[in-house]
Amino acid sequence: MSSEAKKEWVSAVEAGRILGCPARKIPQFAKDGLVTVRRLPGCDPRYLLADVERLASQSTEPATCLTSLAQTSDVFEGAYDADS
Numbered sequence: 001m002s003s004e005a006k007k008e009w010v011s012a013v014e015a016g017r018i019l020g021c022p023a024r025k026i027p028q029f030a031k032d033g034l035v036t037v038r039r040l041p042g043c044d045p046r047y048l049l050a051d052v053e054r055l056a057s058q059s060t061e062p063a064t065c066l067t068s069l070a071q072t073s074d075v076f077e078g079a080y081d082a083d084s
Contacts, residue, residue: 007049008050009038009046010049010052011023011047012024012026012027014052015029015035015052018052018056019052019055020059027045029047030045030047034055035047035048035052
């Protein structure tokens with residue numbers, strides 16, 4: 001594989017870094033058709049860098065995945081306190 005071809009495809013970790021979300025979210029983006037995935041026997045899935053960058057540019061704010069997760073945790077903060 002040429003170095004140019006290697007740059008066209010990224011791991012879930014790299015895609016997550018670009019998108020500002022956990023790597024475990026990337027397969028769902030592929031399942032939803034937002035990112036093209038390449039699966040080869042014996043290799044980890046690779047995601048098309050152009051799709052990842054396009055999705056990142058469409059994001060309204062950085063770390064959209066983490067922001068929504070943080071908002072959810074704020075709602076439940078203290079919900080199980082004994083004094084409440």
